[in-house]
Amino acid sequence: MAEALSIVFGLIVGSFLNVVIHRLPLKQDIVFRPSHCPRCQAAIPFYLNVPVLSYLVLLGRCRSCRAPISPRYPLVEALTAFSFWLAHNTYGLGLHAVAAAVFLCLLITLAFIDLQHMILPDELTLGGAALFFAYSFFHPEIATMDAVLSGIGAALFFAGLFYFYLKVRRIEGLGFGDVKMVLLLGLFLGLHRLAVAVMLASLSGVLVGLYFILCKKKDLKLALPFGPFLSLGAYAALFWGDALLAWVSSLWGLP
Template identity: 45%
Template sequence: MPPIYYLALGFAFTLGACIGSFLNVCIYRIPAGESIVSPPSRCPNCGAGIRWYQNIPILSYLLLGGKCASCKVRISPRYPLVEALTGLLFVLVLYYFGISWATPVYWLFVATLVVITFIDLDHQIIPDVISLPGIPIGFACSFAIPWISWSDSLLGILIGGGSLFLVAFVYELLTKKEGMGGGDIKLLAMLGAFLGWKAVLPIIFISSLLGSLVGVPVMLLKKADSKLAIPFGPFLAAGALIFLFWGRAIIHWYLSFFVT
């Protein structure tokens, strides 16, 4: 492959890692109701400001030995993990979609999923401030994606949000307990907006499968605590990413069983 190809992938990773640094701010501040713009980045322990050369994605964490430069308290390794994960996802988007309008759209999409995943893991919530604007944004972005029409996106919103709402309604009707959070319903509507209605059922299937593979062992380790709360948002996000990168191949593989 030509050197320019590797330069482009390197640029994508660097851009993603820098975006990931900002996503760490969003993950920490949005649930707390704080501004993601000001004040500038600071140590959550001592409150000391973080200078620009101490805020270089991944590299600064390694050079500082994973500790705050001021108070020497250990910094969570999740910060560089989020940066590296976002960089890797940006590389995958560029690799699969090339230089096209789809690439910046899906860069925005995967960055949003990273924030939602870690907030849901920490607080068991999916903030409306992310998912609700994501629905019209995903619909608007459908006009830039040749293989997703505006009608596909609109149906994705209706089927995505409607299917989980129906499941939640029936479950609550039968058990008198809430089994599906409203945040998950809004998230699937957003996923349908970005990926179209054909993605909804595969995402539900994949996320449910992943949730079972992870949730059942966790519940067993927790002595079969049936009330153990396991957030479903990260599994929906994982299902969406799997469909984004390998959805067409999965659908073709599945349909091959019915074609003679």
């Protein structure tokens, strides 16, 4: 029963995340403006605003103007539902499960905004960092000092990379949003999981970059947003980082 509820709750929250993803970068009101089609402005009645199902019923098109609805909508809803189910399955019910769910919501929202607009809004990165700094005093798995030093250390390291690219190579290899995002990640993940997150992010970023350069014939100056990779790495590190580290150290332990 609690599992089904976590999925339903995740679908509803995912539908709200879609609103944030669409409106926050455009500086539109998130809370008070009712749902509407971005092209024809037609209001979307509540019975056509059901997560995932409405998209399927409407065959992915606006009922009024037939404009295609981005598949991002059902994707974010399903992903949030899965994340809530996973958080509940891993941490049960309680404060830490809620904190993990909030963290996952931030990862999903940041990834999709960065994919579309190449920005990571301060409201989410710095707002999330403030929230998880406060939570670091209650975190059951990570000591407060670990959380704070990991966040600040990672932010300084990324800021160093940012200025290195800017001054030495005269390109913006990273956005400054990435610096603020690793601060947020460190505060919830702690040093070990953060290291796994950054390694997975870099590895997946390089693989996807190579794919675009080799298969899609893009040039080497191709700019990929790093936020989605950081999200992916942090997501995996939260749930499987400890197991991955244990496996890697067991490999090194071999004669």
